[in-house]
Amino acid sequence: MAEPVSKSVLFVCLGNICRSPIAEAVFRKLVSEQNASDKWRIDSAATSTYEIGNPPDYRGQSCMKKHGVPMSHIARQVTKEDFATFDYMLCMDESNLRDLTRKSNQVKNSKAKIELLGSYDPQKQLIIEDPYYGNESDFETVYQQCLRCCQAFLERAC
C-alpha cells in the first residue's frame, strides 16, 4: 500500500528546460533509490513563459543519459497554486529567487519555503549558473551541483 504523500518540492529556473528538469530528475532518482517515491511529490517549473511546452534541452538529455538518470518533463510556468501546495521551492540563482519571492507576495496562502538549491551544497557553490549559452561541460557542472545539493537536501528533509 502506498503511504500518503507527505513532502513536496518544486525545482525552479528561468525556462524549465536546462537546470530545473535536471534537478527534478536527479532528486527523483535519489528518492526512488531510498524507496521513498510514494512519500514525495516532485516537479519542476519556470519563472518565465519562454519555453512552455518544450522538452528539456538536448544537451541536458544527453548528460542525464550518460549518468543513467531518467528524465521526462514538459516545461511549464510556476502557478499561484504551486506556492500554496509545495513545501519547498528550490531555485538556481538570485534572479529566480527575486522572481519567486515577488510572485509569492501576490499569493495569499503561500506556504512554500523558497530557497536556493545551492544553499544545500556541501561545496558551497551557491549559484547554479544557466548552461543555456554554454557547452556540454557546463551541463555536466550543473548535474554535479544538482547531485550534491539534492543529496544534502534529501538528508535534511527526511
Ligand SMILES: *[C@@H]1O[C@H](CO)[C@@H](O)[C@H](O)[C@H]1NC(C)=O
Ligand atoms: C529498497 O528496496 C529494495 C528492494 O526491495 C532493497 O533491495 C533496497 O535495500 C531498499 N533500499 C533502501 C535504501 O531501503
Ligand SMILES: *[C@@H]1O[C@H](CO)[C@@H](O)[C@H](O)[C@H]1NC(C)=O
Ligand atoms: C566549454 O567551454 C569552456 C569555456 O567556456 C572551455 O574551457 C571548455 O574547454 C569547453 N568544453 C568543451 C567540452 O567543449
